[in-house]
Amino acid sequence: MVRVFLLLAKLLIRCISSGRDFALKLYRAQRSGDLRKLFHATVLGLAGSILLVASLMVAGANPVSAISQLLTGSVGSASAISGTIREMTPLLILGVSVFLALKAGLFNIGAEGQFLVGSCFAAATMLAVGGPLGVVLGVLVGAISGGLWALPAGYIKAFRNGHEVITTIMLNNIAVNLTKWLVSGPFKGEKAVSATTATLPINSQLTPLIKIGQFELPQAVVVGILLTVGVGYWLTKTTSGYELRAAGANPTAAEFAGVKTKQVTVKAMFLSGSIAGIAGALQIAQFEHRFYDGSSVGYGFDALGVALLAGGNPYGLFASSFLFGALNKGGTSLMGLGIDKGITTMVLAIVIIIFAAIKYRQRGGQND
Amino acid sequence: MNLAVEMTQISKRYGDVQALDQVSLAVEKGTIHALVGENGAGKTTLMKALYGALIPDSGLIRLNGDRVTLKSSREAIAQGIGMVSQHYGIIGELTNLENLILGAENGPVLTPAQNEQRAQELAQQMGFEFDWSAESSTLSPAGGQKLEILKLLWRNSQIMILDEPTAMLSPQDSDALYASLKQLAASGTTIIVVTHRLPEVFEHCKRVTVVRGGCLIADHEVAEVGATQLAEEIVGGSVIERPTPVSSASGVTSLAVSDLEVKGDKGQVAVKGISFDLKAGQLVGIAGVDGNGQRELFHSIIGYAKPIAGSITLNGDSWIGASIGERIIAGLRVIPEDRHHEGVIEDWTLFENSSLGLQRLAEFSNIGAGQAELAPRMAEKFSTKHGGLNQKMGSLSGGNQQRFVAGRALEIYPKLILAFQPARGLDLNSTTKVYREIRRRCDEGATAVIVSFDLDELLDFCDRILVMNHGELYEPKPEEARDRTAIGRLMVGAA
Structure with missing residues (x-):
């Protein structure tokens, strides 16, 4: 009896000490960086899933059937995947637009207006x-028009130190009303009843690059992928991209390094606006085939989340825009279960907040 | 011996770093005691333990023979301990009187008349003069330091800790400060001075304690130790010699400045029409008390500040209207004053930082390849300690960042080297190495301009010394070119 007890005690002590060793190793590894990132990604994923399940339960749905519905609706079939890619396309290109501005230290809330x-x-x-x-x-x-629309915000930021968040929000409001007026008047289709342009002739509509059964790969998403790779290359491998990132990361140090930070601000804002404008043009040519009042469902604002969630890495935009696209698409199919689509938006928002909190903590940690 | 402070076997650990390892310190009452050591040796940590700003892991503290536990600075102040840190805490917008009593007000309602009377008494006792209703932003660095000492007296400090009190002062102001300190010591106050300036130790202090790498190295009566021995104890090995600087100046003018006027950030004219010619091969030091226009002169040569009048030329090419980028291509290399804001991007890796400022040079025409080739050389030049060149700059200590920034500035054919306090955060031997490399570049035909508030450092390494005071530039007479006292007089405008 005593022997068994002793054995158990020994075993317990060994368990505790090996557990402590493991914890210590884990602690050291997470301090070293790579594991820490993995750890954070896991936490983010877990937290997002838990939140999704919890909010579905609060909404009164069976989480299992709702999530399977969400998955089927977004990636469960060839047509669902095509729908997700369609949602993903403007988000990816607008994500590149916001991402580029972020690298120059600018928060381009105006992607929506530039897109419109x-x-x-x-x-x-x-x-x-x-x-x-x-x-x-x-x-x-x-x-060009998207770029020009962003330009005032760039100039005001560079030469009058007016914050780009304020100016781009204002430009968004003007854009909404300007485009509404244009399609109610000068650009209005001849036979149109509501505020919309005519429909593009068939030979102006972009066809899918690949079409296999229900699966479609739009040309626009390929342009988006090329743009992402191109911008990623430009930012990391070229001198002007390097200077743009320097101006964004530390304007004074960049100025001392011979970077004309004011010009960089203007340039970055123009480029960001241009990319958002390209997203808008492709949306028309590939998917909508006409412009009408209210034709953006707020892609420009979702793109802020896409760019933030990508972290510092341009290729992260693929994953984040796909996630947003899938939840947008899958969320629609949730409506069949009587759950509002907004629930996915809410979950995305909370994921972004957790992500931002982790990022912020990492930054803060550097100084200690 | 009557000991005011007795710290026994104090240890403090931060994570993996043993900041203090069983360090003991005994300070005799009524004396000036020097605590010396290089940056990161543990001087400030030890003093913070005495000031209650940190709680040691182990060790005892006795004040006047009684054992005390200091859990906060408030408790330390109540025990009569006061500390003036290196970056002192005078608030420019308050008046001198308000600064004096800040944190030690008599009650919820201020009693200015009464306070001013006591302030005046304390000042007279020390031989200081203050306009009590003037804003403290008008104080000179020396005035600020004096006000800090009065703040300690106001709080009835019997034990004063002064961290690098003369770092910003001219030699004359330093001497005056020590004269006041001696008077205080004679009246029974105990003073601990943290310093890296050895001449001050020999001239003014009674005992000296040396710390290095968190350990107690030596403890001497100052009268019983020699300068070389002390320097070696500080460095922990032999000290690299600093031979008398020899100029390799040619007859060719490289940097020429004439009638230059530059405004400061408050709109005042900070550089008042100064002119000078520097020859290729010259290593020129600009001495002066902080805030006399050195910063604005520096910024205008870099191209960061636009002069309101005058001209700047390098090798005959006008730099008025030239962008910073164009000046860098012409050979300008900078070791900036404020490396966090002006010199590095802390979120970036060392690789990425290696091209910062040099990105338009041919060496970096392929930026990735250039970084891969040059970053290791820049880091090696002054033995930057880092955990890999792909680590973020922010993970390096300040001294190591400085080593990297200096290495970067001197790597690619500099023609004009501008350095503002290049030794900031560096140990003695690293300082010597940086200046040696600057000298080597001058021997190759570059011109170097160094701004420093440490006159001894400039005298050690520069072959020509200019002085700035109130925005004007002075050059000592040829026979006084290396005369510490004469240059000191120019620094305070008493020539």
Whole structure:
């Protein structure tokens, strides 16, 4: 009896000490960085899932069937995946737009407005010119008009130190009303009853690049992928991209390093707006085929979350825009269960907050 | 011996770092005691333990023979201990009187008349003069230091800890400060001075304690120790010699400045029409008390501040209107004053930081390849300690960041080196190495301009010394070019 007890005690002590060793190892590893990132990603995923389950239960749904519905609706079939990619496309390109501005130290809340202005003028151009040439010119006009729409915010930030968050929000409001007026008047389709342009002729509508049964790969998402890779390369491998990142990370040090930070601010804002304009133009050419009042469902605002969730890495935009796209698409199919689509938005928002908190903690930790 | 302070076997650990390892310190009452050591040796940690700003892991503290446990600075102040830290806490917007009583008010209602009377008494006792209703932003660095000492007297401190009290002062002001300190000591106050300036130790202190790497190394009566021995104890090995600087100046003018006027950040004219010619090969030191226009001069040569009048030329090319980038291409290399804000990006890796400021040079035309090739050389040049070049700059200590920034500035064919307090955060031997490398670049034909508030450092390494005072530039007479006292007089405008 005593022997058994002793054995048990020994075993217990060994368990405790090996447990402590393991904890110590884990602690050291998480201090070393890589594991820490993995750890954070796991925590983020877990927290998001728990929140999703909890909120579904609060909403009165069976979490198991709701989540399976969410998955089926977003990635469960070829057509569901196509729908997710369709949702993902504008989010990816707008994500690149916001991401680029963030790297220059600018928070471009105005992606929504630049997207609207870009898609509105692109639609008008495509309709006026027609054919494939119309699409090319339309994308170009979308880029330029989106860029010009962002430019005042860039100039005000650089030369008058007016905060870009305020100015871009104001520009968003103007964009909404300007485009509403344009499609109610000058750009209004001849036979249109509501505020909308005419529909693009068939030869101006972008067809899917690949179409296998129900699965479609739109050309626009390929452009988005190329843009992401291109911007990623530019930021990390070129001198001007390096200077842009320096200006964003520490403007005074960048100035001392010979970077003209004011010019960088203006340039970054223009480029960010152009990319948002391209997103708008492609949205018209590939998916909507016309511009109408209310044609953006707030992609520009979702893109802020996409860019933030990507962390510092441009390729993170693929994952984050896919996640947003899948939840948007899957959320729609939740409605069949009587659950409001908004529940996925809420979960996304909380995930972003947790993510931001982790990022902030890491930054704070550096100084101790 | 009557000991005011007796710290026995004090230890303190931060994570993996043993900041203090059984360090003991005994200070005789009514004396000036020096605590010396390099940056990171544990001086400040030890003093914080005495001031209650941190609680040691182990060890005893006795004050006047009685054992005490100091859990906070408030308790230490109540025991009569006072401390002036290196970056002292005078608030410019308050008046001198308000600063004096800040945190030690007599009650909820201020009694200015009464306070001023006591302030005046304390000042007279020390031989200081203050305009009590003036804003403290008008004080000189020496005035600020004096006000800090009065603050301690106001709180009835019997034991004063002064961290690098003369770091910002001219030699004359330093001497005056020590004269007051001696008077205080004679009246029974105990003073502990944390310093790295050995001449001060020999001239003014009675005993000296040396710490290095968190350990107690030596404890001497100052009269019984030699300068070389003390320096070696501080460094922990032989001290690299500092031979008398020899100029390799050619006859060719490189940097020429004439009638330069620059405004400061408060709109005042900070540089008042100064002119000078520097030759290729010269290593020039600009001495002066902080805030006499050195910063603005520096910024205007870099191109960060726009002069309101005058000209700057390098090798005959005008730099008025030239961008910072163009100046860098022409050979400008900078070791900036405020490395956190001006020199590095702490969120970036060492690789990424290696090209900062040099990104438009041919060496970095392929930026990734350039970083891979040059970052290791820049880090090695002054033995930057780092955990890998792909680690963030923010993970390095201040001294190591400084080593890296200095290495970067001196790596790629500099033509004009501008350095503002290049030894900031560096130990004695690293300082010597940085100056040696600057000298080597000068021998190759570069010109170097060093701004420092430490005149001894400039005298040790520069072959020509200029002085700035109130925005004007002075050059000592040839026969007094290396005369510490004469230069000191120029620094305070008493020539």
